[in-house]
Amino acid sequence: MREIAGGAEARLFYQTKLGSIYVGDSLRVLADHVAPASVDLIVTSPPFGLVRKKPYGNINADKYVEWFRPFGEAFHQVLKSTG
Ligand SMILES: C[S@@+](CC[C@H](N)C(=O)[O-])C[C@H]1O[C@@H](n2cnc3c(N)ncnc32)[C@H](O)[C@@H]1O
Numbered sequence: 001m002r003e004i005a006g007g008a009e010a011r012l013f014y015q016t017k018l019g020s021i022y023v024g025d026s027l028r029v030l031a032d033h034v035a036p037a038s039v040d041l042i043v044t045s046p047p048f049g050l051v052r053k054k055p056y057g058n059i060n061a062d063k064y065v066e067w068f069r070p071f072g073e074a075f076h077q078v079l080k081s082t083g
Helices: 028-033 061-078
Strands: 010-015 019-023
Touching: 019 028, 028 061
Parallel strands: none
Antiparallel strands: 010 019
16 A cells, blocks of 8 residues: 555545445555556546535645645556556
């Protein structure tokens, strides 16, 4: 298990021979369940740095890059060089 800032352990929700769905903090999922350099494509819909507050806790625009950086680093870890 790599040391990351993510929350509690993720839960495997569904799995087939084609892939798996996990429920949890995506930083935790990426660190614990996705092999480095194994991913071709990441599609994400993160909380955006909106002025208007959302119930899921979006970050203010001036803090957004700092908040998103660990996600970018985690994506970089799991992406293939061709990803
Ligand atoms: C812009 S919304 C995405 C909505 C989604 N695309 C949809 O159509 O329902 C951002 C979502 O990211 C979730 N989220 C925020 N931080 C997360 C994290 N570390 N891991 C997983 N999900 C996270 C929020 O709870 C919120 O539901």
